[in-house]
Amino acid sequence: MNEQQKQFQNMVVYQIYPRSFKDSNGDGIGDLNGIIEKLDYIKELGVNAIWLSPCYKSPNEDNGYDISDYCDIMDEFGTLADWKRMIDEMHKRDIKLIMDFVANHTSSEHKWFKESRKSKDNPYRDYYYWADKPLNDWKSTFGGSAWQYDEATDQYYLHSFAVGQPDLNWENPKVREEMTGVIDFWVDLGVDGFRCDVLDQISKDFDSESIGNGPRLHEYIKLLFGRPKVSHIFTVGECWGANADNIRLLTGGDRKELSTVFQFDHILVGCCNGCKFIPQEFVLDDVRDALVKWQNIMQDNDLLTTLFFENHDQPRSISKYANDTDKRYESATMLATMMFLQKGIPFIYQGQEIGTANYCSDNIGDFRDVETINYYNSNCKNVSEDKLMKGINYGSRDNSRHPMSWSKGLYGGFSESEPWIPMYNRYKEINAEADINSEKSVYNYYKQLLALRKSSDAFINGIYENITDNKWGAYIYKRSLDNEEYIVICNFEDQNKINLDINGEIVLSNTNRSSVNGIYSPYECVVLKCTKTEVDMV
Numbered sequence: 259m260n261e262q263q264k265q266f267q268n269m270v271v272y273q274i275y276p277r278s279f280k281d282s283n284g285d286g287i288g289d290l291n292g293i294i295e296k297l298d299y300i301k302e303l304g305v306n307a308i309w310l311s312p313c314y315k316s317p318n319e320d321n322g323y324d325i326s327d328y329c330d331i332m333d334e335f336g337t338l339a340d341w342k343r344m345i346d347e348m349h350k351r352d353i354k355l356i357m358d359f360v361a362n363h364t365s366s367e368h369k370w371f372k373e374s375r376k377s378k379d380n381p382y383r384d385y386y387y388w389a390d391k392p393l394n395d396w397k398s399t400f401g402g403s404a405w406q407y408d409e410a411t412d413q414y415y416l417h418s419f420a421v422g423q424p425d426l427n428w429e430n431p432k433v434r435e436e437m438t439g440v441i442d443f444w445v446d447l448g449v450d451g452f453r454c455d456v457l458d459q460i461s462k463d464f465d466s467e468s469i470g471n472g473p474r475l476h477e478y479i480k481l482l483f484g485r486p487k488v489s490h491i492f493t494v495g496e497c498w499g500a501n502a503d504n505i506r507l508l509t510g511g512d513r514k515e516l517s518t519v520f521q522f523d524h525i526l527v528g529c530c531n532g533c534k535f536i537p538q539e540f541v542l543d544d545v546r547d548a549l550v551k552w553q554n555i556m557q558d559n560d561l562l563t564t565l566f567f568e569n570h571d572q573p574r575s576i577s578k579y580a581n582d583t584d585k586r587y588e589s590a591t592m593l594a595t596m597m598f599l600q601k602g603i604p605f606i607y608q609g610q611e612i613g614t615a616n617y618c619s620d621n622i623g624d625f626r627d628v629e630t631i632n633y634y635n636s637n638c639k640n641v642s643e644d645k646l647m648k649g650i651n652y653g654s655r656d657n658s659r660h661p662m663s664w665s666k667g668l669y670g671g672f673s674e675s676e677p678w679i680p681m682y683n684r685y686k687e688i689n690a691e692a693d694i695n696s697e698k699s700v701y702n703y704y705k706q707l708l709a710l711r712k713s714s715d716a717f718i719n720g721i722y723e724n725i726t727d728n729k730w731g732a733y734i735y736k737r738s739l740d741n742e743e744y745i746v747i748c749n750f751e752d753q754n755k756i757n758l759d760i761n762g763e764i765v766l767s768n769t770n771r772s773s774v775n776g777i778y779s780p781y782e783c784v785v786l787k788c789t790k791t792e793v794d795m796v
């Protein structure tokens with residue numbers, strides 16, 4: 259880690275999916291002024307940075323991840339003037355703004371692509387990949403071939419995602435220049451960092467089986483972020499292809515590439531062959547093992563890592579990993595404790611802090627996500643409706659995209675008119691107002707948890723050590739620095755007997771536990787500040 263990465267360890271990030279966060283003008287769509295209204299709510303939680311999913315001009319085939327103008331704001335979200343007020347209001351509260359940077363593809367409505375598709379000799383032709391025939395059998399993440407036939411010039415173009423998201427050709431120096439220009443545009447306006455969408459896909463090897471990790475990846479990343487002008491910003495790469503071998507190249511303190519990346523091994527647990535719509539039996543021990551593995555890799559290599567369970571592409575964590583009914587509070591608080599006291603930067607996704615669960619519907623008409631709808635359409639002939647909808651309810655990205663529920667009022671206080679996607683179906687029971695005023699408040703627990711994390715450098719700079727040993731059904735780890743030592747004990751679903759030979763003081767618990775030893779109830783967790791740590795488990 260370089261000095262800057264060490265500083266970034268103090269960040270706590272809250273992700274906003276603007277379309278579904280807060281509508282300020284009653285059109286059923288969240289917007290930038292809505293975000294401003296809720297900054298105090300976010301600040302109060304103990305957050306000091308916001309990752310904003312794309313808010314640029316877009317026809318919304320993929321809710322803003324298909325950008326038609328990188329340097330302007332989506333009409334439905336507001337104006338550049340609104341955006342400037344928003345970043346000012348954030349900075350006033352010492353909250354950093356991390357924008358989403360989509361470098362791999364544009365919208366097919368972007369002027370570059372509109373030009374590009376016109377003729378083979380158009381000056382923008384080489385901004386994208388065109389070929390007489392598909393160059394390989396790559397599949398689009400959203401189903402079907404990644405090559406789309408285009409009549410105008412009788413050629414195919416590459417799209418790793420939706421048909422309306424053509425991949426940019428980074429081999430073209432003009433593309434590289436345009437994209438560094440985009441970064442500079444926002445940095446000049448005061449942006450503090452970028453979350454970089456599928457960044458490891460920008461360099462391609464057409465002979466390889468996978469779309470990512472091409473031969474010029476590091477050169478391109480360095481070009482974007484290794485420049486002195488942007489050396490102060492925070493960058494986190496969405497790099498599905500990051501592994502133990504290349505992680506140091508991407509995030510090493512001397513590399514001038516990324517501050518950090520997201521790790522997905524724990525997210526892929528429970529997905530059959532990586533498919534989010536096909537549930538696979540798992541136990542939380544599998545999730546723990548994935549976390550332990552990456553905590554160790556990152557610590558051993560002195561790299562900065564990220565900590566998250568949720569984002570706008572994933573189902574709600576309590577529904578997938580724990581219990582979203584009678585143990586909802588315990589599940590939400592235990593998962594948070596397990597994740598966010600590890601070493602790395604916490605990322606909280608809107609609604610997670612009030613224990614929001616998955617959305618359930620047996621009607622495909624209630625879904626909006628292009629990935630979900632494509633999956634439904636390509637499987638509805640072969641798979642029974644019941645089974646298909648079960649899979650969709652399990653894994654759909656729309657699980658996390660329903661409007662944030664602020665109150666039990668009309669449309670959950672999100673909007674005064676019908677939202678663009680059905681209102682979250684449990685909003686009367688699960689909403690910010692009810693949660694904050696409840697005795698078992700997930701939000702208030704998050705506040706305590708983040709305050710605890712901030713109170714001791716042991717949680718930030720300290721050493722991480724997994725001490726679960728051979729015990730199943732639990733995750734027990736230690737964070738220590740100099741003379742300070744904390745033990746985090748998270749129990750999974752069963753009644754579990756845990757005995758530790760430790761003297762200490764309970765500094766956080768999601769029950770009213772008075773002794774660290776003994777039987778743990780389902781999803782119970784405890785943080786102990788201790789003096790002696792000889793662990794002896796029964």
Ligand code: TEU
Binds near residue numbers: 419456571629
């Ligand atoms: O996602 C990339 C990606 O491959 C997955 O996270 C994807 O969401 C898919 O569901 C995997 O099954 C990023 C963005 O986070 C996502 O929202 C965009 O749709 C995608 O890139 C294209 O920009």
Ligand code: CA
Binds near residue numbers: 281287289334
């Ligand atoms: Ca609106």
